[in-house]
Amino acid sequence: RLTSVIIPAAGQGSRMNAPVNKQYLKIKQKPVLAYTLDAFEQCPLIDEIILVINQDEFEICRREVLKPDRYAKxxxxxxGRTRQESVYNGLMAVAPQTAIVMTHDGARPMIQQAVIEKSIHETSRYGATVVGVPAKNTIKIIDDQGFVESTPDRNYLVEIQTPQTFEYTLLKKAHQQAIEMGIAGTDDAFLVERLGYPVKIVSGDYSNIKITTPEDLIIAEAIIRQLEKKHQ
Ligand code: CTP
Ligand code: MG
Structure with a gap:
C-alpha cells in the first residue's frame, strides 16, 4: 500500500510573463520546482513522486531541476492541456499498489512537512482532504451586472490550497466520471465533491502560496529566508 504524490507542473505560467515556465525561475539560485520536489523527496511518508511536465520541457527539467540522480522518487x-488533464495523466502513471494519492501544485514551493504528514494521516481517516486557510478578506457573491447578491459568513469561508489527498480509487473514479460528463473543475476536490463524498479540511499555512504573478517571487523569497532562519 503506497502513497504517491502527483505534481502538476505542465502549465504555461502565462500570468508570470517570464521567458521560461515559472517553475524553472530561481529563488535564491534554486528553481521553484526544486523546492517543491525537495519537500516530497524528504518526506518519509511519500513513496513515489509523479512529476507531470510539458513534453518539450523534459530536457530543461532534467538539466535544471532533476540533475543526475537528485531525486530517487x-x-x-x-x-495535458489543463491542470485536470495533467493530474489525470499522473493518475494513470502511479504504481499499481498506490492506496493514497495526493496532488500538489508544482508552483507551491513553500509546502511544509507537517502539512504533508497531517494530510496523509487525516486522509487515512476521512478518505478525502484538502488543505485550506481561513479567508482573510470578506468575500461577496455578485451578479452578472456587478452588484452584490450576498455576503457569506466569513467563519465558513476557507481558501483552498494544495495538497489535496484522496484514496486512489476515489480520485480515479472522480476524474473518470468528470471526463465522461465533460466536467471541468479548478481543483481535484471539486470532482470528488460532485460524487457526494465528504471532503475534510486540513488547516494549512498562509505561507503556502502559489507562485502566479511576478510579485509572488518576492514574497516567496522573503518567506523562504524566514523559514531558513527558523530551521537554523
Ligand atoms: N498545470 C499543469 N498542466 C496544465 C496547467 C497547469 O500541470 N495544463 C499546473 C501548473 O504548472 C501549476 C499548477 O497546475 O503548477 C497550478 O496552475 P497555475 O498556477 O494556473 O499555473 P499555470 O497554468 O502554469 O499559470 P497560468 O494560469 O498563469 O498560465
Ligand atoms: Mg493556469
Missing amino acids: VKLVAG
Missing part, C-alpha cells in the same frame, strides 16, 4: 510524465 521522481517519475516523469507528460502533461
